[in-house]
Amino acid sequence: MKKIYGSAADALDGVLHDGMMIAAGGFGLCGIPELLLQAIKDAGTKDLIFASNNAGVDDFGIGILLQSRQVKKMISSYVGENAEFMRQYLSGELELEFNPQGTLAERMRAGGCGIPGFYTKTGVGTVIADGKEHKDFPTGPDGAAETYILEEGIFADLSIVKAWKADATGNLVFRKTARNFNPPAAMCGKICIAEVEEIVPTGSLDPDGIHLPGIYVTRLIEGAHEKRIEQRTTRAA
Known part of the structure; x- marks a missing residue:
């Protein structure tokens, strides 16, 4: 080629x-x-x-x-x-x-790897999180729930x-x-x-x-x- x-x-x-x-x-x-x-x-x-x-x-x-x-x-x-x-x-x-x-870097990398979305704690509780799916995962101390947002x-x-x-x-x-x-x-x-x-x-x-x-x-x-x-x-x- x-x-x-x-x-x-x-x-x-x-x-x-x-x-x-x-x-x-x-x-x-x-x-x-x-x-x-x-x-x-x-x-x-x-x-x-x-x-x-x-x-x-x-x-x-x-x-x-x-x-x-x-x-x-x-x-x-x-x-x-x-x-x-x-x-x-x-x-x-x-x-x-x-x-x-x-x-932003991870959104690009994810697209390059064929990954349509991922969850991250970055931006939770800010305007960055507005309109995005929120989900709790047991990642805190002793398995406590922590909130993540979905990025595409x-x-x-x-x-x-x-x-x-x-x-x-x-x-x-x-x-x-x-x-x-x-x-x-x-x-x-x-x-x-x-x-x-x-x-x-x-x-x-x-x-x-x-x-x-x-x-x-x-x-x-x-x-x-x-x-x-x-x-x-x-x-x-």
């Missing part, structure tokens, strides 16, 4: 459609699929639902799709660092489904992720903290497209060092990345 494509636009050809759900890897600006996000903007696909920890910043990452009004709903943990994200949410222009970060796995139409290295079969290696949400995001899409800094010969990656097996990856592109610094902190010389 051919997995390597010449550009982000080529890799997305025939995949995008209005109203689709996209799971995107990354945390802030760390490990985001910046080339694929730009190609989605250029394609003009609209009414998108994004499952992503946050939305980058105003002019980078998913933020560029918010600026062009191509996003209908965000399934996220964090609104900060993006003034347009906050403005659209507070003005009612953008739907937002808040998720605790661990819950995320099954996205498309996953877009950014990795450090890949081989031609799609095995991925992520660079340090850039691993973040990328593996669970990659797992939960019907189609997964990965952009990487380098594609190496098949067999050259240490099997024990592979972070995501190629079975999850449908298409690959190699490219140069800007990799902006989200919060630049310096000191006087």
Whole structure:
């Protein structure tokens, strides 16, 4: 199966459609699929639902799709660092489904493992639990009942992720903290497209060092990345 494509636009050809759900890897600006996000903007696909920890910043990452009004709903943990994200949410222009970060990561992982739902204590007694099934389990001291809420796995139409290295079969290696949400995001899409800094010969990656097996990856592109610094902190010389 051919997995390597010449550009982000080529890799997305025939995949995008209005109203689709996209799971995107990354945390802030760390490990985001910046080339694929730009190609989605250029394609003009609209009414998108994004499952992503946050939305980058105003002019980078998913933020560029918010600026062009191509996003209908965000399934996220964090609104900060993006003034347009906050403005659209507070003005009612953008739907937002808040998720605790661990819950969001597990919802993606669950979808990738074919698990439609799971129970968690996170969010019990808060607005996160509103409208969700509650169930007691004997997990407290001496078997005392504790309340859990049901969270649903995320099954996205498309996953877009950014990795450090890949081989031609799609095995991925992520660079340090850039691993973040990328593996669970990659797992939960019907189609997964990965952009990487380098594609190496098949067999050259240490099997024990592979972070995501190629079975999850449908298409690959190699490219140069800007990799902006989200919060630049310096000191006087």
